[in-house]
Amino acid sequence: MNAVPWFDIKAVPKAELHVHVEGTLEPGMLLDFARRNDVAIPYKSMADVLAAYRFCDLQSFLEIYWAGLTVLRTERDFYELTLAYLSRVRQDNVVHAEIYITPSDHTERGVPFEAVMNGISAAYADARSRLDITGGMIPCVRRHKDVDEAFAAIEMARPWQGRILALGLGGPEKGYPPSPFVDVFAQARALGWKTTAHAGEEGPSDYVAEAIDRLHVDRIDHGVQCEADPELMRRIAEKDIPLTVCPLSNVALKVFPSLEEHNLRRLLRAGICVTINSDDPAYFGGHVNENFIRSTEALSLTEDEQLTLADNSLRAAFMDEDRRRSNRNVIGEMRPVGLTAGSPQ
Known part of the structure; x- marks a missing residue:
């Protein structure tokens, strides 16, 4: 029999640590932005968009995802997209949200990086004051591109250094291990940023090990393929990654x-x-x-x-310690008497 929670999950404070802001573009907003920015897209109606949202693997998803990026053009677009996401997840009692952005996905289309960063930053500022939700940005470099592009992305992000939480590694995994980005991630750490990497989604457990041992990441995004290597699982648990x-x-x-x-x-x-x-x-x-x-x-x-x-x-969140502690205390008070985190039932 399936478990029935004794509490409403909405009552539980939580953080969201893995969401791509471009992937929060709802079908209606995609159509609205396309009309507003006079961008031609292959979808004429909501039904067309929903029909396109059928995937067989990561690559087939990315092709549709990249097509959706074309409607994001202005600072206003990024502001509205981010604020809509933050408003929606606050309803889920998300108290802290960290969003991935991929700078090169936008700058190579001629969108000024300032439009991306200023729009998202303004949305976070408004969400903090209106919704009491914190968080920040994680620029994500593309593993299927040359490392020079990754270094350029870091340089572009420097003016917003205080608003950036970490550097991430994303893009299609197959055939693109993390190891070429060792120096890129070392530079990010030198700037005081945390680091994360997509690894072990469709790529092998070896990619998870590389991200830990060579990129020295603070978190692994996905990581589910680590199960193929029991010793790696043990290390992840011991290191609390x-x-x-x-x-x-x-x-x-x-x-x-x-x-x-x-x-x-x-x-x-x-x-x-x-x-x-x-x-x-x-x-x-x-x-x-x-x-x-x-x-x-x-x-x-x-x-x-x-x-x-x-x-x-x-x-696991890159968040203020007082805010972390107060929200963890709320969760602690929700546990049944006699249970502590991870206790068997």
Whole structure:
């Protein structure tokens, strides 16, 4: 029998650590921006857009995702896109959100980098004052491009250094290991940024190990393929390296045949700091709470496991310590009497 949570997941404070702002572009907004910016897209109606949101793997998703980028042109677009996302996830009781942006996806289209950064920064400032949600940006460099592009992205981001939380590594994994970006990530750390890397989604467990051992990342995005290497799993648990797992995304992109076959619960029970995130919610059919709810139903997650997943997100976040502590205390008060984080039920 599937677990039925004794609490409403909306009541649980949580952080979202793995979401691409471009992937929050809902179909209606895509059509609106296309009209406003006079951008020709191959979709004439909502039905056309929804029909296009069918994928067989990461590459097929990225082709549609990149097409959607063409409607994002102005500072106003990035402001409205980001504020809409932050407003939506605040309804899920997300108290802190860290969004990925891929600078080169926009600058190579002729969009000024200032438009991207200023629009997103203004949305965060307004969301902090209006919605009491914190967070920031993680510029993501593209692994399938030359490292010179990655160094250029860092240089472009320097004027906003105080608003940037970390450097990320993204793009299609197959055939693109993390190791060429060793010097890029060393430079990011020298600037005082944290680091993350997409690894072990469709790529092998070796890519996860490379990201940890050579890029010295603070977090691994996805990381689910680490299960193929028990020794690597043990090291991840011992080093307390968080995995920002995206269950609905993993199923949509055929990383797992179904949510019932996802390894999230096995990773959690192996002592790994697993977190739940949405990745690209406009494309994959669910924000954070939907990922929690459907994972709970499919994997029979216990109440304590759900609370641990939420608590892990706060532990793994690049956030203010006082804010982290106060929200973790709320979760602690929600646990049934006699249970502590990770206790068996």
